[in-house]
Structures are given as C-alpha cells and as structure tokens.
Amino acid sequence: MRGGAGQEVKADVTGAFPWDAALHAAMGRLGWTPAETWAATPRELAFALGLRRGAGALNRRGLDALMERFPDEGETGWQMTA
Numbered sequence: 001m002r003g004g005a006g007q008e009v010k011a012d013v014t015g016a017f018p019w020d021a022a023l024h025a026a027m028g029r030l031g032w033t034p035a036e037t038w039a040a041t042p043r044e045l046a047f048a049l050g051l052r053r054g055a056g057a058l059n060r061r062g063l064d065a066l067m068e069r070f071p072d073e074g075e076t077g078w079q080m081t082a
Contacts (some may be wrong), residue, residue, distance in 0.1 A: 017042065025049055026040065026048075
C-alpha cells in the first residue's frame with residue numbers, strides 16, 4: 001500500500017490489521033476527517049483507495065433475477081408506462 005507523498009507503507013506480516021497504514025491512507029491520501037475515517041469499515045476504505053473492485057453495474061438479467069426473487073407485493077404507488 002502506498003501512503004501519502006508516494007511513501008511505501010509496509011504491510012504487517014503477522015496478520016494484524018495495519019492501522020498505521022490505514023489511518024495514514026484515509027486521512028493523508030484521501031483527506032478524510034478523523035470522524036469519517038473511524039466511521040468507515042476496512043472494506044469501505046479499501047474501495048475508496050481502489051484496492052477492491054465492486055461487482056459492476058447491474059445488468060438486465062440481474063435485475064430480472066432480483067425482481068423474480070423479491071416481487072412487489074400489492075400497490076407500489078407508481079406505475080411505469082411504455
């Protein structure tokens with residue numbers, strides 16, 4: 001992981017969470033406040049730093065699968081028109 005100003009931050013090989021690197025990256029590289037930093041989960045921090053990638057945009061097949069799995073029950077209050 002790289003810290004601010006291009007500094008190389010060494011990972012802890014013991015398996016402990018790298019708090020120093022995470023705090024440095026969040027507040028130094030991302031410019032987050034302490035409150036924003038502590039409110040974020042390690043996963044959110046990793047996404048913000050570009051270390052993880054999401055599943056991507058939902059396509060039509062995925063939407064259809066969700067609609068089948070979780071159908072609307074009763075009146076939704078709005079209707080789509082073609």
